[in-house]
Amino acid sequence: MAHVSDSDWEGVRLHIVTGKGGTGKTTVAGALALALATGGKRVLLIEVEGRQGIAQLFDVPPLDYNDRRIASAPDGGEVFGNALDSEEALLEFLDMFYNMRRAGSALQKMGAIDFATTIAPGVRDVLLTGKTKEAVRRKSGDDYVYDAVVMDAPPTGRITRFLNVNNEIADLARTGPIRSQADAVMAVIASPQTAVHVVTLLEEMPVQETADAITELQEAGLPVGAVIVNQVRVPLLSPTEQTRALEQTLDSAQLAIDLESVGITPTDDVIAALMHEAAAHAERVALEDRERFTIAELRIPTYELPFRPDGVDPGTLYDLAELLLTQGVA
Amino acid sequence: MNNAHAVVPKSSVFDVDAMLADTSVRIIVCCGAGGVGKTTTAAALALRAAEQGRKVVVLTIDPARRLAQSLGLGHLDNEPRPVVGINGTGSLDAMMLDMKRTFDEFVESAADPERAATILANPFYQSLSSSFAGTQEYMAMEKLGQLRSSAVVEDRWDLIVVDTPPSRSALDFLDAPRRLGSFLDGRFIRLLAAPAKAGGRAYMRVLSAGFGVFTSVLSKILGGQVLTDVQQFVASIDTLFGGFRERADETYAMLKADDTAFVVVTAPERDALREASYFVERLDGDDMPLAGLVLNRVASTSASAIDAATATSAAARLAVLGADTSAAILRIHAQLVATQDRQRRLAERFTSAHRHVPIAVVPTMPADVTDLTDLRTIGQALADG
Structure with missing residues (x-):
């Protein structure tokens, strides 16, 4: 290569x-x-x-x-x-x-x-x-x-x-x-x-x-x-999902149905934990976007590693x- | 035990509140590699102790701008100042070390005004007090000694929390003051100061390679002016401080006393944990009191029932079914669990080698510390273990 x-x-x-x-x-x-x-x-x-x-x-x-x-x-x-x-x-x-x-x-x-x-x-x-x-x-x-x-x-x-x-x-x-x-x-x-x-x-x-x-x-x-x-x-949520996660309006009822369909028992605790993790991920991605903007203002070549x-x-x-x-x- | 503590299941929990409540503990020293959150931990411990009723002073070395602001340390004047907004009956004073100022005050307190002025104006002294390696550590120790005596004599504080300088190795905090002390008291500086006189026959024998060559090399490498400055400096400090090395040894001994507790701060990363290991072993070897380890910025999940493999395969199946959002949420979970697993493997290497060390685990915080509320959150996490 x-x-x-x-x-x-x-x-x-x-x-x-x-x-x-x-x-x-x-x-x-x-x-x-x-x-x-x-x-x-x-x-x-x-x-x-x-x-x-x-x-x-x-x-x-x-x-x-x-x-x-x-x-x-x-x-x-x-x-x-x-x-x-x-x-x-x-x-x-x-x-x-x-x-x-x-x-x-x-x-x-x-x-x-x-x-x-x-x-x-x-x-x-x-x-x-x-x-x-x-x-x-x-x-x-x-x-x-x-x-x-x-x-x-x-x-x-x-x-x-x-x-x-x-x-x-x-x-x-x-x-x-x-x-x-x-x-x-x-x-x-x-x-x-x-x-x-x-x-x-x-x-x-x-x-x-x-x-x-x-x-x-x-x-x-x-x-x-x-x-x-x-x-x-790497952002794992789409832009729409990202916004909803930040607003904490992702559909938890739908998540429960989906989990059930793949054999994971959707207890209230599990749903709450997963919703919390999605929100934290969205917050982190939003923070990274803000910081990325600050770096762009330095106007020097930038590379990214995942x-x-x-x-x-x-x-x-x-x-x-x-x-x-x-x-x-x- | 909180969820984060699942990262180090085999270790015992570091009871931070018990340490802060123990009035026989009067000095807490926070050490660790650079970039692990040492200063923030020191500030959070100090605030928590103050809000539990103790009279606390925190000595920070090089706080990030916003942390300094959150403690009201807008300017640096080398004196403890009260932090506003403390709840309860306790108090918190905070200060930032100014190493040059501390050294200057040290000179001013030991010499008469005229002699002090000569020393302060000496170029070698200026270089020594601002840029020599070890000066920051020496002066941090010196300041700690001063704070301790005003705590005892004036009953101003009952707990001192110290942050340690950012250095190549966490061990520098313990070793650098004595290294600098030995240099200032040693043969070499006297040789620099007065090669011909101090050298004498003894050095002639030591330096079989040729004493004359050696001194001429020194003056060539360093330049003649430096030797004159050193000479003047050594002449003016002679007998003034009762020995730099002795003083460093005294502070070192103070750290071995029963009223001191060391808190080693680290992050679940290879390098930081290795530094923590060195430090813990050193404290053990020197009989210095280790209270516990703070494992900072740990990934945690409350849905640990779903492991990474299950989450990943469920996400793949949901994606096929068109349930993209739920699939994404499971991928986020899988990544978090994978991170937690890696951190556990790294932490386990430490815990298997140091089973006796109690550990407090602090989960990753979403953003940097900007005010006392954030520090309280970290303090609470520390106490939750």
Whole structure:
């Protein structure tokens, strides 16, 4: 099932996926990586928060700092995974500039590693985005090693600070290698090669956070990609039924007759419960329509993925990837 | 047991009202992963306790705009303010943590005005008090300590409910203050402050790779100005606070006391439940008092007699008969039951590993919290278990 539709993100090599906690950004990042790899491409999927979310999603052993193949994509593509670790990145960085890897354990004892990777503002972020930038630009001969890199990034509340590394380390390092590293990172992240996608649900708070994050990203000059709406309820009622359900005027007597006809005993409790569930569904669909309108006003490309009552396993991930492809994401 | 509690049939019910009524419980800490409804749970618990007659203060960290408004927290001034519209004889005060303000006040209370001014103007201090990782957690603990002493000394409150900062890991609330404390008291900052002096021969031995290289790397990476700022900062805070680490340890010890109850908040999702597991295990390991788990936003049905397969096949037959509306209603039910089944499977993984943890189940609410009435509804759901 090769797709001939043009990608909306031609030329983008780094896809950064953020979203409010609980919106399913790891799932969306995984589906996006599969979609981008479809048709014989090599894609690297990176996580930066030490949660092992990718390993869980793809049902593979825990990932580490080395790229490992985690899935095949349709038509010969491959997805690799990496759980970036700021301490490894720091040692690599020290090694690169000062041949100081050997001093690692001494630095550890003094609390210097802890300081740089967990306490000092921004240093950890420069290290993680720096390693990501390196993966984006890694070459073997004349060709890039990866056709695209997808990052399962920190949540919306922290994303602008995380990506805007220049600003973040301004107080701490005005000159020196960390500073140059930050400049090199910004040259990739703030370029048309990068797109920051925001995952949301059609609920008030996630949509509000999405709008806030997009404003912040734009103000920081970072390239906003798409809004990916996750877990969209498929309306199960027709427009007329939807209106009646909201008005609570669906015909409960008819429902009782119909249930009886297929062998379900229509007790008053069952009828009341089902009518209540229909009303709640209609309310949810109405809420989603309102939130969808708010998202449309943001005027940026939007894709939708359906709610899966059974949850997401490695199999359904391919369905989600397919849906992203048909909508033109890749 | 309500319908939602069918999601975790094997666990015991977390009796929220009993916890709120127990006057020996004076601090309730709400923890959990981001996006599970921690702040809302904290606010709902605080309101319910107040309306049952207790004198409550709730410390929120980063409330959503409308929740803040519903508590009357229009502006942020780092002081508890009374919430208007509480029923009954109790009272509720609410505040939002301003971490920088809390740190500044901490400095102002410990130093004479001149020295305090020097510290507050120091660029390294400004960075430390506004953007260091762990500062928010440290200051949340600091504020909790302050609230506790005014609760005890002035008899202003008999219950403090705390929300915890949104962080990568729920464990950060417990660990970050001590990590920051160790840094501020540690060898490394002293080395940063005065490489040549503090380094001395001891560090020469530790750093076999070459002490000279190390210090020159530091000044190259961080820049000379930073080292000067750090030096001035360390000189001015020296002996001022009796140890940041010690202070963090004291607050940590306070959380182990009998009058504290931890409430772990989670949602029936894989990641959130995993975080909850880590946290519960940690509380166990450190002998910290876990009151119970709140499983938030759970799908529930009162027509559980009709399972998903029955509903789906009945819907198909009704559709053939032209009874489209009834078919649609059954499909809605089937989807709900499938969701509930998935949530039960996820929740069961947690309950089988943590059988002793009592659980309160809160059903999905149709819309976000916008006022005290919504918070009361959540409080009622919490109490219904």
